[in-house]
Amino acid sequence: MGMGGLQPDVVELHKLEAVEKHLGRFVDARKIGNWKSALRECNAAIAAGADFCAMLFASRAEALLQMNQLDEADLAISRASKLDCSSSCTQDMMFCGFQANSYLYYVHAQVDIAFGRFDGALSSVEKARKIDSGNIEVMAMHKNVKTVAQARSLGNELFHSGKFAEACLAYGEGLKHHPANSVLYCNRAACMFKLGQWEKSIEDCNEALKIQPNYWKALLRRAASYGKMENWADSVKDYEVLRRELPSDTEVAEGHFHAFVALRSSRGEDVSNMKFGGEVEALLGTEQFQMATALPGVSVVHFMAPLNQQCSDIAPFVDALCTRYPSVNFLKVDITENPTVTQLENVKTVPTFKIYKDGTRVMEMICPSHQLLESSLRQFEV
Structure with missing residues (x-):
């Protein structure tokens, strides 16, 4: 806009006209409850250059809320609250039949109550009532928020x-x-x-x-x-x-x-061996390994060596997965103590992870990233 008494230039004037045109259409659409049009006009006014006006973001929030887009409405009203109202709309300016700032609080109350922020809704609607006690919509909202x-x-x-x-x-x-x-x-x-x-x-x-x-x-x-x-x-x-x-x-x-x-x-499947949670179980010997990997459900075997740095680095993550995926059996095989199992399973590098589902090996990973290990586990978990 023009500054220090200078005439606004033509571009600014056109901008202002466009904003006013969309604003007028927003008010008409709001009156008849056509929220889709109201939102469109609101977005157009903001795009036309009124992206500093708190009232427009409040209008956007109200339209989004009425269209059941709660998260978007919440973003718009918090944007409106961050904009300094005094710079874009004076206290006694009217907006949609509201004293300007009271409309902001009125919409805030609507968004708060939709999210179950009842105290916030009460405090906003009280502020709106203080500014604009003659407004029918504000008074109705005040009564409604209190009752709810x-x-x-x-x-x-x-x-x-x-x-x-x-x-x-x-x-x-x-x-x-x-x-x-x-x-x-x-x-x-x-x-x-x-x-x-x-x-x-x-x-x-x-x-x-x-x-x-x-x-x-x-x-x-x-x-x-x-x-x-x-x-x-x-x-x-x-x-x-x-x-x-x-x-x-x-x-x-x-x-x-x-x-x-x-x-x-x-479904008549065997669940006798499924247990909730627990720790990563250490396996010893071929027989124990074969029994454990034949269990129903999903088993993850971590082939590791105690002195290997990569094994030590990934172990806490495996412990965390053990808590996060309680329906999965987490097992570990120390290759230094189990040479027969290591040879049988053809493990050359540690850490190696193998996933078994209902007794069948479905996946093998060598030195996987945390992300790959978890996403592979997810794939077979259910």
């Missing part, structure tokens, strides 16, 4: 007192006022789980995941509910997604292991 936050805290209180049926009703009350709240669905699913209503728990988890597909808590709850219904295949499927996302979570690893064993058992 109260329902959630009452639900939590009842849940912690073991009153699961009452907690269910409280969360349900919150959902009447905010039907797209993944946190309330997930909380109600926890109540259903406690009440032994597994199918209803799964339904609520599905709703939560529809709203927020990467809501791992809801996925974990669904995996456990499937397990309770002995639907092992779906339980394992959910746990597999969780394992990829939360590789070092032991609750997930343990749940996955038990579901996996139950699935194999339900």
Whole structure:
């Protein structure tokens, strides 16, 4: 824009006109709830040069939220909050019928409540009300946020007192006022789980995941509910997604292991030798080696020498894998103590890793990187 009283140049003027045109269209689209158009106009205004305006990023956040793109909306509102509002919009400027800054807080409250950040939502909507107490949308949002936050805290209180049926009703009350709240669905699913209503728990988890597909808590709850219904295949499927996302979570690893064993058992496969977790087991002698590698499931054998630097370097990583992949048998063969096994297996270099599945060797790696070792293990794990 022009500075020190100088006329803005033609380019700036065109920029300003373009921004105003898109802004006008955004306001029209917002009025009729056409969020797809609203988002398009918003993006166009930002591209036309208004990338300093907090209000536009707040508008973008609101449109994304209404289109159920929660993570994108969260990014946009945090961008809006970082931009200094006073530089781009004055306190008494109007925006979409809001006092400018109150719109920012109004959208912030919407994003916060969608993510289950109830305290943040309350504080934002209070700020909006202080600036803009005459605005109908702000007042309605204030009432709504308070009601939803109260329902959630009452639900939590009842849940912690073991009153699961009452907690269910409280969360349900919150959902009447905010039907797209993944946190309330997930909380109600926890109540259903406690009440032994597994199918209803799964339904609520599905709703939560529809709203927020990467809501791992809801996925974990669904995996456990499937397990309770002995639907092992779906339980394992959910746990597999969780394992990829939360590789070092032991609750997930343990749940996955038990579901996996139950699935194999339900198919009539032998699971008598499958154990959870433990340490890397040292093997001695040909007989012990042959028995161990013939076990059902996956076994990983680390051929190593105690004084070899590369073996020493990779050993802690193998220990970590042992914890992360509890359904896999991790074994080691010291080649200096087991010359017969070493010769039999034709091991010339250490560290060598061999993966066996249900008694058959499926992979051999010499001096693998951490990444290759883990990805190969993943490939055969289930």
